[in-house]
Amino acid sequence: MDLEREFERVVAADHRVEPRDWMPDGYRATLVRQIAQHAHSEIIGMQPEGNWISRAPSLRRKAILLAKVQDEAGHGLYLYAAAETLGADRAELTERLVEGRQKYSSIFNYPTPTYADVGVIGWLVDGAAICNQVPLCRTSYGPYARAMIRVCKEESFHQRQGYELLMTMMSGTRQQRAMVQDAVDRWWWPSLMMFGPPDAESSNTEQSMLWRIKRHTNDELRQRFVDMSVPQAEKLGVTLPDPDLVWNAERGHHDFGEIDWSEFWRVVKGDGPCNQQRVAHRRRAHEDGAWVRDAAAEYARKKERAA
Amino acid sequence: MTRSSWPLYEVFVRGKRGLNHVHVGSLHAPDDEMALRNARDLYTRRNEGVSIWVVKADHITASSPDEKDPFFAPSGDKVYRHPTFYSIPEDVPHL
Numbered sequence: 001m002d003l004e005r006e007f008e009r010v011v012a013a014d015h016r017v018e019p020r021d022w023m024p025d026g027y028r029a030t031l032v033r034q035i036a037q038h039a040h041s042e043i044i045g046m047q048p049e050g051n052w053i054s055r056a057p058s059l060r061r062k063a064i065l066l067a068k069v070q071d072e073a074g075h076g077l078y079l080y081a082a083a084e085t086l087g088a089d090r091a092e093l094t095e096r097l098v099e100g101r102q103k104y105s106s107i108f109n110y111p112t113p114t115y116a117d118v119g120v121i122g123w124l125v126d127g128a129a130i131c132n133q134v135p136l137c138r139t140s141y142g143p144y145a146r147a148m149i150r151v152c153k154e155e156s157f158h159q160r161q162g163y164e165l166l167m168t169m170m171s172g173t174r175q176q177r178a179m180v181q182d183a184v185d186r187w188w189w190p191s192l193m194m195f196g197p198p199d200a201e202s203s204n205t206e207q208s209m210l211w212r213i214k215r216h217t218n219d220e221l222r223q224r225f226v227d228m229s230v231p232q233a234e235k236l237g238v239t240l241p242d243p244d245l246v247w248n249a250e251r252g253h254h255d256f257g258e259i260d261w262s263e264f265w266r267v268v269k270g271d272g273p274c275n276q277q278r279v280a281h282r283r284r285a286h287e288d289g290a291w292v293r294d295a296a297a298e299y300a301r302k303k304e305r306a307a
Numbered sequence: 308m309t310r311s312s313w314p315l316y317e318v319f320v321r322g323k324r325g326l327n328h329v330h331v332g333s334l335h336a337p338d339d340e341m342a343l344r345n346a347r348d349l350y351t352r353r354n355e356g357v358s359i360w361v362v363k364a365d366h367i368t369a370s371s372p373d374e375k376d377p378f379f380a381p382s383g384d385k386v387y388r389h390p391t392f393y394s395i396p397e398d399v400p401h402l
Contacts, residue, residue: 020371067352074349081333084315090335147332154353293337297312300338 011212016142019085027211030204031141032088033102034213039079040097040104044278046072048112049121057115064161065118071154078147085143098283106264107194109272116169116176116183122162123236124184124191124229130155131225132195140212163232170237177237184233185241192256193264195222226254315364316342318349320356328360336361 003022010017017023046069053069056062080090096102107125112118133155136148169176196202196218208214216224226245233240244257266272313335319328331350336342342361351359370378386392395402 020369070352074352077334077349078332084333143332150332293313296337296341300341303338 011140014138014140014212016145017140018142026207027213028086030208030211030213031144032083032086034208035079035083035086035144036088036093036096037103037105039076039083039093040102041108042072042076042079043097044104044108044282046076047278047281048108048110048274049118051112052115052118055115056118061165068122068158068161071158075151075154078150079144082141082143082147086141094286098279098286100270100279103268104278105194106267106272107190108278109267109274110186110190111273114179114183116166116179117187119162119165119169119180120183120187122158122160123166123232124162124187125194126155126158126162127229127232128191128194128225130159131221131228135215135221138215144213163236166236166238180236181238184238188241189259189263190267192222192226192259193267195219195225197261197264198259223253226256230254313337316346316361317364317367318342318346319360319362320346320350321358322355323357328358331355333364 004024007017007021007023007027010021017027049065049072050069053062053065056065080093083093084090093102097104107128112121130152133148133152137145137152139145139148166180169180199205199217199219202218205214205217209217230240230245230247242257244255246255248255267275270276315333316336317333318331320331321328334342334345334349336345339361343359346359346361350356382388
């Protein structure tokens with residue numbers, strides 16, 4: 001009981017909970033689930049853009065994209081490391097992912113048919129991710145907060161390279177501008193869904209806010225993202241595909257149209273355009289890498305015996 | 308599916324000359340050499356360091372993390388170890 005009061009005191013005082021502190025089982029389980037899903041999202045998120053590394057139009061664009069996808073791998077690893085401080089096992093988390101028992105962000109179940117998708121992912125998808133992630137730099141669990149600080153620093157490059165890519169295409173041919181608009185049309189709504197279900201239906205929000213794992217509700221963050229994106233879209237010269245998107249002077253925010261939540265739930269439950277492909281690819285990469293992991297471990301054992 | 312048996316390493320990075328090595332996170336690697344290389348790729352992709360230490364996590368001996376730990380009690384009542392314990396008239400220079 002004393003331990004629980006101490007935990008509550010630390011959280012209420014905005015101090016950080018550290019790995020070997022006592023914490024409620026629910027807090028630990030919520031964090032493992034959230035951090036693992038977050039890590040999986042980074043790792044699966046390498047695929048839609050990795051698709052374009054060999055076909056990016058110049059050496060400069062290839063190098064940028066390669067660095068970006070490598071960052072996603074790094075973010076996944078920071079996060080798996082944070083999950084491990086809670087007693088989770090990375091190999092087991094990977095197994096849960098490839099067996100479909102643990103989820104990742106649904107946004108990565110959408111395809112990237114054109115190169116403009118690389119730019120729009122950087123601008124909108126990484127932009128939405130930043131909105132979600134900046135408050136997590138102050139989340140109550142120390143290792144998670146510290147991982148997020150690193151992630152956020154690096155995401156800023158991701159968003160800027162995307163926007164710059166789009167500006168370049170928008171100053172190109174009519175065809176290129178159409179390609180950008182098409183990508184925006186496809187990614188805008190799924191990006192809004194990245195913030196999760198509306199507050200009224202979000203089962204985890206209330207407890208997570210009490211524990212200060214989350215600091216803002218899904219709808220607050222979604223609104224912030226819409227307000228940020230509108231002037232960026234104007235500057236870019238694209239139209240966001242929502243006829244109901246208007247400035248509401250009274251609220252000091254943009255109003256926007258109804259999100260198709262049936263699509264959201266369909267993709268979450270596994271029936272998105274690329275769900276099976278993404279998980280199958282991850283499983284194949286993991287299995288194909290097994291001999292490398294085994295060989296390296298065996299080499300280390302051999303060296304140790306010789307020493 | 309085989310489980311990797313790579314041990315966990317803790318990573319410490321010296322940001323620049325003149326600073327201490329600071330803990331930045333952890334990673335898995337088959338041996339010390341690979342741990343260093345992985346640490347470079349994972350934690351210093353943007354010139355964040357000039358020197359890296361890696362150490363197997365199970366080689367670290369740690370105190371309990373609780374701030375109220377009795378382990379740290381001995382220093383709690385020794386206020387005379389701090390300069391503010393001593394009152395000196397304000398007009399004494401350079402002290």
